[in-house]
Amino acid sequence: MIVTRFAPSPTGYLHIGGLRTALFSYLWAKKSGGKFLLRIEDTDRSRHNEDAVSGILKAFEWVGIKSDEEVVYQSERQDIYNKYINILLQNGKAYKCYMSKDELEQLREEQTTRKERPRYDGRYRNFTGTPPIGVEPVIRIKTPETGSIIVRDLVKGDVEFSIEDNLDDFVIARADGMPTYNFVVAIDDAVMGVTDVIRGDDHLSNTPKQIVVYEALGFKIPKFYHVPMIHNAEGKKLSKRDGATDVLQYRELGYLPDALLNFLLRLGWSYRDKELFSRNEMLELFEPSNINKSASIFSIEKLNWINGEKIKNLSQDQLANLSGIESSPVIDLVRDRCSTIIDIKIESEKIINQPEIYDEQSLKKHYRDDNKKILNIFYEKIKNNNISLAEAFAQVLETEKVGMAKLAQPLRIALVGVAQSPSVVDVINILGIKEVIYRIEKFFERIEK
């Protein structure tokens, strides 16, 4: 059984890039009946931020991804970490290091001036004397001294890290006893039974350290998939400056979870020429072997298109619900020209509500003397005669010998305030003759002032 996990650190909201790795992890586990787990990485107590945690969970709820087990909090697992630290201490695979922070810093400086790579020199690795007084030791793990560690990554291929160039006896527990990141990640993944680790490739260079921990404890090494980053238009890491990176912002902007997920799925992954995926198709077709090796740039254009496509699949009631307006045929009239839920709302309300103001540009272009005259003839016709709107429309065009635009455009402005809306015939039919008369009267009234 495949077990995957997503392990955010609760420093803020759920990031769009995080959602993508979570999605990959989720799909990969669920497609084969496995488990997807959620773990909050808060070993650093100052990072334990309740608001951030609930924000992250809320985001997952919105997109419909949920953990198959209770959410794991690292801050509650101190006992587990201690247990493994003690095991390592007892079997001599880890040791107490009494080097002070100052000493360490000094060592690093010296190494740097010698143009060496700053690394711990292993001075307490085989220490048997009496420890210095007044120094709370950290716990360091014994890393192999020579050779290299190969990360068998299923996205990038085998990546070799020479110990000489990359590793030292790194700290697994701080002086205050709190374990460090690379240690707890390995412990948790092993203890939680995670078989496949899918994460951002910014973690690739951490992986050898985690492998050191796995091997020291005799844990089975999981499969690793390091997925490339998502960049902004400048090719840099996505940051707040780049607009919406918080998953929940996309809800405010009128995007559907299905669209966001579909978009993210196709960023760094592909299935031949297929662009649109239903939830079931995602599950069926996702394979990590199709994950790309190179970073991709986040660009909103395709998301807009996908969102528009997904909107086409929703019912009138669903759209009404999402956009917070009353369900009515207006929605169906308007939906094809909308790419977000916000558009649905705006376009619908344009028709539902009587216009308060009339768009300058539209007036300038479509409300000249002859238009005025034509609109007025139309108005008189429907006001005094017992005639259908469609008939009145046709008659005016016929008797005045004008193209439809001459009547339709000013009429549209009178009805919805601008020269852009669905077919004016559809609009008048939906509004009904009384409302049409009323809106034209209002229009004349206001415009002549």
Add this chain to the structure above:
RNA sequence: GGCCCCAUCGUCUAGCGGUCAGGAUCCCAGGUUUUCAUCCUGGUUACAGGGGUUCGAGUCCCCUUGGGGUCACCA
């Protein structure tokens, strides 16, 4: 700077030695629609550069260049 990763249209990508280098998006043009952000049709645009290997290279190897990531008692 050391180490590591990456490199096909503007963007997302297909391609796994022999293709007119395909699709999507964006953009542009034409058509339909009285308007239009819809719809239909068509179009422009790419293998970073240089060496190899091979009968043949976007595909394999090397170098250069460019970009990114990472180097903590942060995660």
